Amino acid sequence: MKYKPLTKREEEIAKAIVEAAYRVHRSLGPGLLERIYEVCLCHELMKMGFHPQRQIDLPIKYDGILFDEGLRLDVLVDDLVICEIKAVDEVNPVWKAQILSHLKLTDKRLGFLINFNVPIIKEGIRRFII
Numbered sequence: 001m002k003y004k005p006l007t008k009r010e011e012e013i014a015k016a017i018v019e020a021a022y023r024v025h026r027s028l029g030p031g032l033l034e035r036i037y038e039v040c041l042c043h044e045l046m047k048m049g050f051h052p053q054r055q056i057d058l059p060i061k062y063d064g065i066l067f068d069e070g071l072r073l074d075v076l077v078d079d080l081v082i083c084e085i086k087a088v089d090e091v092n093p094v095w096k097a098q099i100l101s102h103l104k105l106t107d108k109r110l111g112f113l114i115n116f117n118v119p120i121i122k123e124g125i126r127r128f129i130i
Helices: 008-028 034-047 093-106
Strands: 052-062 065-077 081-086 110-115 125-129
Touching (some): 008 110, 008 125, 034 052, 034 081, 052 093, 081 093, 093 110, 093 125
Parallel strands (some): 081 110
Antiparallel strands (some): 052 065, 065 081, 110 125
């Protein structure tokens, strides 16, 4: 599919997320809990001057009603880019659908699914654009 280009800011954040994931994985390696990778990823992003938020609860609108019990995002960077963090042996295909749904429901365009439980981190980073 063809999408309109991302903004310069979205691309800057994307580059920083990938760099932060590399730093964390290089330092910690695979085999830890998701929350450890999440907090370390956010720390690296803050060191780079970004503003990540962790475990963000967002309401959803359905049938004209706003429900507070909506989405929970692992990481939202500068209110533009969503990151879902995993530390698993095998990535479940439903997580791809999950990140795409999160992007759609939040009107964000860029998201990452990052699985830290891999020998080489580039194998664990998936980028999604809508």
